[in-house]
């Protein structure tokens with residue numbers, strides 16, 4: 634049953650929160666996609682199908698548009714993308730985002746604003762006279778989002794919870810906007826393991842602090858694990874863009890993703906530390922031997938959630954320091 638409540642938030646009309654789960658049970662068509670065999674909402678739908686591959690038609694519509702693996706969304710009158718300050722009822726998402734091809738994410742709002750300007754110069758995108766780039770999500774006060782032609786540039790904050798929330802909403806945005814075959818990138822910073830500051834690292838695998846290649850999440854109090862997989866072809870394509878003339882090295886390898894910057898990454902300089910320098914070095918040398926080339930804080934969720942959604946994704950990070958040589962990050966190394 635549709636709901637007529639209207640609420641304005643920050644000048645943007647927003648659907649009434651209490652109405653978001655008014656279900657239209659008779660509906661079998663949603664978002665222009667026909668669902669003759671709408672699935673029931675069970676654990677199999679949500680948490681299995683580990684073998685699906687980005688671009689696989691079992692996780693995409695045949696035209697390449699993003700298929701949501703959550704049957705609840707198609708039953709809702711409108712979907713509020715709360716942390717983006719957008720909504721399927723309040724905005725024409727197809728008109729605003731239907732032409733998106735690349736979604737680039739990185740930690741800070743400033744980086745992603747600068748990246749948007751760089752992309753604008755790179756692709757020769759012109760803004761209407763007298764206008765500047767606008768932060769589309771400014772009234773969320775959480776993330777920043779800029780759109781330059783087919784490129785979205787979005788800040789994701791720090792850590793798995795922050796990037797995870799963003800990914801849920803951006804994947805739904807792709808679905809509502811009927812975007813075809815989007816490719817997601819995280820453009821980040823990291824600590825190198827055996828690599829000096831200034832090295833570019835393309836992740837070909839993501840592991841947690843115990844070297845497990847899965848993203849673990851508590852759902853309804855139970856631990857679920859989702860495989861964290863990157864698109865190997867995209868990794869090779871990106872590596873192929875490296876030029877021997879580049880004034881920095883570009884390498885591929887296994888990225889460790891931790892839940893903390895200090896103790897979680899074996900740093901001795903946090904507010905707490907219950908291990909010795911020898912313990913730290915033993916750990917870092919062990920992960921180095923296991924093939925880990927860098928440590929950061931989002932790749933596991935990034936790989937797992939994009940893989941789950943059938944979206945091609947890659948993580949490319951620059952090292953700020955070699956963790957085999959120290960812990961402290963200089964301000965000069967991290968400019969935005």
Ligand SMILES: O=P(O)(O)O[C@H]1O[C@H](CO)[C@@H](O)[C@H]1O
Pocket residue numbers: 739740741790791792820821822823894929930931
């Ligand atoms: O520079 P970003 O993209 O934020 O990435 C890295 O920097 C942050 C820690 O300083 C973490 O988010 C880590 O993943």
Ligand SMILES: O=c1cc[nH]c(=O)[nH]1
Pocket residue numbers: 822823824825894898928929930953956962
């Ligand atoms: O050491 C580092 C540097 C940047 N980001 C991290 O997560 N770790």
